[in-house]
Amino acid sequence: DIVYVSISGFGENGPYAQKPVYDPIVQAFSGLTTVQAGADDRRPRLIRTVLPDKLTAVTAAQAIAAALVGRLRSGKGQHVRLAMLDAVLAFLWASDMGAQTYVGEQVSQRTAASFIDLIYETANGFMTVAVMTNKEWAALTRALECPQWLEDSRFVTPALRDQNIDARLEMTQEVLKTRTTEAWLARLEAAGVPCAPVLTREQVIAHPQIIASGILLESEHPTAGRLRQTRTAARFEAPTVIRHGAPHLGEHNQEILSELGIARETIEALRRRWLIGAEVPR
Amino acid sequence: DIVYVSISGFGENGPYAQKPVYDPIVQAFSGLTTVQAGADDRRPRLIRTVLPDKLTAVTAAQAIAAALVGRLRSGKGQHVRLAMLDAVLAFLWASDMGAQTYVGEQVSQRTAASFIDLIYETANGFMTVAVMTNKEWAALTRALECPQWLEDSRFVTPALRDQNIDARLEMTQEVLKTRTTEAWLARLEAAGVPCAPVLTREQVIAHPQIIASGILLESEHPTAGRLRQTRTAARFEAPTVIRHGAPHLGEHNQEILSELGIARETIEALRRRWLIGAEVPR
Numbered sequence: 001d002i003v004y005v006s007i008s009g010f011g012e013n014g015p016y017a018q019k020p021v022y023d024p025i026v027q028a029f030s031g032l033t034t035v036q037a038g039a040d041d042r043r044p045r046l047i048r049t050v051l052p053d054k055l056t057a058v059t060a061a062q063a064i065a066a067a068l069v070g071r072l073r074s075g076k077g078q079h080v081r082l083a084m085l086d087a088v089l090a091f092l093w094a095s096d097m098g099a100q101t102y103v104g105e106q107v108s109q110r111t112a113a114s115f116i117d118l119i120y121e122t123a124n125g126f127m128t129v130a131v132m133t134n135k136e137w138a139a140l141t142r143a144l145e146c147p148q149w150l151e152d153s154r155f156v157t158p159a160l161r162d163q164n165i166d167a168r169l170e171m172t173q174e175v176l177k178t179r180t181t182e183a184w185l186a187r188l189e190a191a192g193v194p195c196a197p198v199l200t201r202e203q204v205i206a207h208p209q210i211i212a213s214g215i216l217l218e219s220e221h222p223t224a225g226r227l228r229q230t231r232t233a234a235r236f237e238a239p240t241v242i243r244h245g246a247p248h249l250g251e252h253n254q255e256i257l258s259e260l261g262i263a264r265e266t267i268e269a270l271r272r273r274w275l276i277g278a279e280v281p282r
Numbered sequence: 283d284i285v286y287v288s289i290s291g292f293g294e295n296g297p298y299a300q301k302p303v304y305d306p307i308v309q310a311f312s313g314l315t316t317v318q319a320g321a322d323d324r325r326p327r328l329i330r331t332v333l334p335d336k337l338t339a340v341t342a343a344q345a346i347a348a349a350l351v352g353r354l355r356s357g358k359g360q361h362v363r364l365a366m367l368d369a370v371l372a373f374l375w376a377s378d379m380g381a382q383t384y385v386g387e388q389v390s391q392r393t394a395a396s397f398i399d400l401i402y403e404t405a406n407g408f409m410t411v412a413v414m415t416n417k418e419w420a421a422l423t424r425a426l427e428c429p430q431w432l433e434d435s436r437f438v439t440p441a442l443r444d445q446n447i448d449a450r451l452e453m454t455q456e457v458l459k460t461r462t463t464e465a466w467l468a469r470l471e472a473a474g475v476p477c478a479p480v481l482t483r484e485q486v487i488a489h490p491q492i493i494a495s496g497i498l499l500e501s502e503h504p505t506a507g508r509l510r511q512t513r514t515a516a517r518f519e520a521p522t523v524i525r526h527g528a529p530h531l532g533e534h535n536q537e538i539l540s541e542l543g544i545a546r547e548t549i550e551a552l553r554r555r556w557l558i559g560a561e562v563p564r
Contacts, residue, residue: 005516014494020418020476024400028410029478031486033401036330040482044401044408047329048318050377058340058373063516065347070518072354078519086497086515089486091340093512095332100487103500103508118306119315119326126326128310136302194302196311200322204313204371205382212296215368218385226385233372234287234345235363236352 001077003067005060011083021084026052030088035096052084059087119198120173122181126198129172129188132158136193143184143191144175221245250277283359285349287342293365303366308334312370317378334366341369401480402455404463408480411454411470414440418475425466425473426457503527532559 006012009021010029024046027033032051033044063080071077093101118128131140134157141149149155149171154164161168176184181197188195197203204210205228217231219242231240253276257267270276288294291303292311306328309315314333315326345362353359375383400410413422416439423431431437431453436446443450458466463479470477479485486492487510499513501524513522535558539549552558 010491011495011497013496014491016491017494019471019478020474022412022414022476024410024412025476025478028401028408028480029486029489029491031481031483032331033408033410033480034482038330040484044480046401048320049314049374051333054373054377055337055340058337058344059515062340062344062347063518065344065351066516067518069347069350069354072351080519081517082515083495083497085491086495086512086517089492089497090512090515091336092331095336097483100483101510102506103510105507119310119328126310126315128306128315130304130306132304189301192302194304194307196301196307198310198315198326199313200316201313201379201382202322204311204379207311209292209296209298209311209367210371212299213293213365213368214295215293215365215371224384225387228383228385230368230372230375233341233364233368234348235368236345236349237360237362 001071001075003064003071003077003080005064005067005080005082007056007060008081008083010085012081023050023053026084026088030085031092031097032088035092052088055091056082056084056087059090118169120176122176122184123178124180124182127176127181127184127195128198129176129184129193129195131193134158137161139191139193140172140188143187143193144172146171146175217242219245223248253277283353283357285346285353285359285362287346287349287362287364289338289342290363290365292367294363305332305335308366308370312367313374313379314370317374334370337373338364338366338369341372400451402458404458404466405460406462406464409458409463409466409477410480411458411475411477413475416440419443421473421475422454422470425469425475426454428453428457499524501527505530535559 008017009026010016010019016029027046028044030052033046034040036045036047037043060082063082067078067080118130119126120129129140131137137155137158138150141147153160155161155168179187185195185197199207205216210216215230215233216228217240218226218228221227222245224245227245229242231242253271254267257270257276258264267276290299291308292298292301298311309328310326312334315328316322318327318329319325342364345364349360349362400412401408402411411422413419419437419440420432423429435442437443437450461469467477467479481489487498492498497512497515498510499522500508500510503509504527506527509527511524513524535553536549539552539558540546549558
């Protein structure tokens with residue numbers, strides 16, 4: 001009744017099944033580097049976080065929980081298989097593989113995704129602004145003091161604004177350059193326009209919203225010192241605590257092997273022969 | 283005993299709790315655009331897939347499965363809360379927030395992540411190569427016919443290769459330019475060097491490995507036609523089938539409301555008054 005998950009790079013079958021794999025290999029092979037390039041004919045680009053590695057971990061956690069639900073219902077465990085490549089493809093499909101979704105229909109290669117331009121330069125830095133609905137568009141024209149944009153025939157519907165995206169983003173950029181990020185955030189927030197400052201990593205941990213949300217937890221690690229980490233993203237009704245830090249190699253040998261019913265003398269013998277890692281004293 | 287998940291943008295507390303949010307807003311606010319830029323002092327860049335939107339969905343699926351395990355054990359449901367911002371921060375933390383992990387220690391701003399350069403140009407396109415261990419490094423020098431690199435004091439250990447990454451990547455790039463992607467893939471694969479072609483979206487669906495893995499399923503949608511989609515990434519022992527396509531608005535009204543014990547006449551009355559969407563005939 002064990003739930004067991006095997007994780008592979010390319011899957012367990014096929015010509016690539018035995019190939020060694022690192023995160024960028026999966027990025028290149030899955031189409032993710034083409035997606036990041038924006039169009040098929042541009043230079044492919046890597047995502048600069050190990051997305052395949054980490055997404056596979058999140059997907060594995062979901063699969064384990066689902067298999068545990070299955071076991072609680074049926075009494076039976078199972079062997080679940082997960083490939084990094086599959087995790088990335090399933091992630092990309094809905095939003096980035098539209099041209100590959102309709103079987104047999106020819107669809108020309110994707111043109112550049114436009115939202116790369118939603119990072120705007122201001123008088124003193126960068127910010128982002130994203131408007132979709134007519135109400136948000138009207139609010140933006142007010143906040144930017146450009147009421148004439150509301151009359152512009154290129155921008156009267158969401159579809160037209162999407163079609164004329166280059167003109168729209170350039171015009172928005174020109175206006176945003178004239179004031180500071182702080183000034184624009186105040187104006188845009190007051191008008192109800194979706195916007196945010198672009199934060200660096202150091203700014204993230206100091207921002208009042210991050211502090212209020214409680215996403216960052218501090219804890220004392222016996223050897224590493226005081227650590228700042230995130231709690232689990234989902235908040236369950238039971239409070240989230242960090243019970244202990246990452247264990248040292250072999251730290252829980254005694255505990256786990258005893259639980260499995262292995263005699264203390266056997267554990268000692270394994271340790272003496274260096275077949276299991278030694279515990280590091282706290 | 284209901285399991286109920288609420289998803290918000292910035293969380294339910296704090297100054298940003300009520301702010302409208304789209305995917306790029308979370309990218310900018312979470313530090314993700316700085317991570318993609320590579321260093322704090324470079325122009326922030328968006329990830330060109332809606333990572334916060336989709337990661338929040340995957341995280342919510344995990345949370346729901348975990349809450350279902352909880353309910354099967356305790357008999358009680360719960361209200362789970364999840365913020366897009368928290369999902370992204372938890373995702374970034376382990377690999378990209380190292381400088382923010384040790385509380386109270388000053389760490390200089392992160393320098394450029396180097397793996398952006400792991401996409402190499404070849405004589406006819408692009409490919410990726412990633413070597414970490416000494417064994418892989420030796421294999422690369424053989425495949426590239428550059429045995430002198432093995433003697434180079436800048437590259438004798440993984441730590442030194444990391445330190446001298448610019449020189450190493452430039453030298454690798456120069457050699458890779460001299461042959462086609464296909465020629466290099468054959469040589470590097472034979473030598474056991476982790477490598478892969480960079481695939482465009484159209485190439486992904488046609489690649490023998492993708493076909494062998496069975497990640498892509500075709501199905502007939504009653505109104506949309508024949509569709510190509512991914513199965514779930516994790517393979518459970520029960521086979522994955524696509525039972526039906528995305529429903530039309532109101533398609534399952536009758537079924538769901540009947541299951542909830544609502545009388546047929548009441549459902550009809552709701553429909554006549556347009557309080558629930560009409561079913562679209564298949």
